[in-house]
Amino acid sequence: MIKTVATTPYGDQKPGTSGLRKKVPVFQQENYAQNFIQSIFDSLEDFQGKTLVIGGDGRYFNREVIQIAIKMAAANGFGRVLVGRGGILSTPAASNVIRKYQAFGGIVLSASHNPGGPTEDFGIKYNIGNGGPAPEKITEAIFARTKVIDSYKIAEAADVNLDIEGTHEIAGMQVTIIDPVSDYAALMEELFDFNAIRALLQNGFRIVFDAMSAVTGPYAKEILENRLGAPKGSVLNFMPLPDFGGHHPDPNLVHAKALYDQMMGDDAPDFGAASDGDGDRNLIIGRGIFVTPSDSLAMLAANAHLAPGYSKGLAGIARSMPTSGAADRVAEKLGIGIYETPTGWKFFGNLLDAGLATICGEESAGTGSNHVREKDGLWAVLLWLNILAVRQESVVEIARQHWMIYGRNYYSRHDYEEVDSAAANGLVTALRDKLASLPGTKIGDLTVQTADDFSYHDPVDHSVSSNQGIRILFEGGSRVVYRLSGTGTSGATLRVYIERFEPDAARHDIETQEALADLIQAAEEIADIRQRTGRQTPSVIT
Known part of the structure; x- marks a missing residue:
């Protein structure tokens, strides 16, 4: 009834x-x-x-x-x-x-x-x-x-x-x-060379995957251990729990610190990864190296042709505006389109449906392709494993060679979580009010080249999305981006994205926060973050 x-x-x-x-x-x-x-x-x-x-x-x-x-x-x-x-x-x-x-x-x-x-x-x-x-x-x-x-x-x-x-x-x-699990696992078998990955794992290549007591556990258990032959115990915290075991199921360096510490240890596995609450995000760590999501997107795009599902090449690459420009240089070298969208996977849908993009990514640990219309954490892990199996090189070697060819984008995100909403909105309003006056301003050795509030013009349906993030671009290609996040449930989260492009291979081994120190200081001065939020430091740095 x-x-x-x-x-x-x-x-x-x-x-x-x-x-x-x-x-x-x-x-x-x-x-x-x-x-x-x-x-x-x-x-x-x-x-x-x-x-x-x-x-x-x-x-x-x-x-x-x-x-x-x-x-x-x-x-x-x-x-x-x-x-x-x-x-x-x-x-x-x-x-x-x-x-x-x-x-x-x-x-x-x-x-x-x-x-x-x-x-x-x-x-x-x-x-x-x-x-x-x-x-x-x-x-x-x-x-x-x-x-x-x-x-x-x-x-x-x-x-x-x-x-x-x-x-x-x-x-x-x-x-x-x-x-x-079965339909998803079958799709992964179509996209990737499971035989090559299986041979890699049988050859002593060690992996660890932390499912964070979240939804990816059953998928990773079935695919990595049952179908690809990773030793039992390679998938940690594989049982989805209603409270995620009391942990925060966000695969970043704060909430997956145990995995990070293991991967930086003396007897580290060759490859470490994690996924989040609903399985759409990923964390990639090689032995002794954390791969930023922005770099991961660029490296996956540059090597995707090594996997059967992408052997014919990519139509284009799409990234969210706050994501670093590392993928842009890959697209340029491949001679394919690059699309810069607002944050939110829904903006990639039109590009994927129209055949303009094949691989998409966001700095917030989301990468995916045209196989579905969501970001996909385990997909990114399997593509990395496919690349590692074919190239027979370590994650560190692949990353260093990539930076040698394309240059390195030093990149970090500083999150100020649960900021008073009125204070956060006031900070953004004040920033918008001063955008016109910022170009030409000197902050230390940095000079502001342009400043704007990002608007996206969808090339498929011609819709316009305005006020998608404030961009401060400096002479030389560095930038700072400010954005209020829409994914929290308490107060406001202010995200500050800081990026420096470094073409000189001799300068590719600097610690990230050190490489970005002058930009971090400039980001504080321009937005007056401490004064307006009352926060002396970010809640999370990734």
Whole structure:
């Protein structure tokens, strides 16, 4: 039986760069999740009888919202729902399932790399039929609907057993519980030379992968250990836990410090990697070397032809604006397009669909390709392993040769987390007000060449996205970028991106923060960060 339930709007359901993210107690308010899910359905057209994919990263409240979403999908007229067993689907795996089974779209329950638990973060994101995050016109329509919603539809039915594969029926809609790993693993076997990687691992090449008690665990266990033959125990923390074991599932040098320390030790494995809460981010560390996400994007693009899935070359490379320019020089050498977009994977979707780009990346540890429409942490790990297997060189050797050819982009991101929102917005407003007066300004030995607030003109649909980050470009090619992040749930996160291009190979061994010291000081002076935020140092430096 279909029931229509009266409800009242909440005023805080505006999706960010990757859906709606709030603390669990916020989502547990009466009808809060139902309002947002109904607003998604109300913003879509022509889905009656079609397929919806539902899955999540296993965090706290995942199973409860999946049951709600299933019953609401039935009440709203979907014909079939595909759900990952146990409620599990990594974000890239969900994208693949949407594409493979030609689903109308999907609901992905995740707050990505944010902490999980009864008082931590939860999120709901809608992905469209190409497998990618909903574009702004849809998320804006969803938000508009949340502000006036007065009822939602839900089927009165028993909960579905999410832990056993099989098919059920709810209010005339078919619900199929699927293996969350098999379709994704099959896709990876198509893209990469598993025989070459298997031979590398059998030859004594040692790897360690930290799944951070998050969703990638079952995928990494199946692919790295079961199919590629890595020794048992190579995949750490492989069981997805609702609170990620009490850890912060963000694969950076702060939250994956144990892995970093192991890789810098005397008896380090050859290759270390980690992924995040929902499986779309990656951390790459070779023995004795951390590869920044910006460098990883450039190095993967330069070597992608070594993997079967990319042997015909790349159509183009896309990167988010704050990501370093390292990939630009690879694109120039390859004679292919380079596209600079705002932060947010949804901006890559049009470029991928139009065949303009093959590989995309963001400095925030996200890389991916046209195989799905999300960033993909395990994909990046497997492409690195494929390259290492073919080149028979270490990560350090590959990185040094890359810098020798292309130059090195010293790069760092300084995050000021949970800053008072009014203070953060005031800082950005003051920066915008002084942009016109900055060119020509000298700060130490640095001279500002140009300053602007980045706007993106989409070459495919010609849409314009303004106010996407403040850029200060210095003579000689260095730059500082300021941006407020849309992925947190408390206060505001100010991100400051600092970059220096160094073409001289004799200067490629300087410690990163030392190489960027004058730019870090300039970033502070220009934005008056300490005075405006009250913070003496960043919360996280990556």
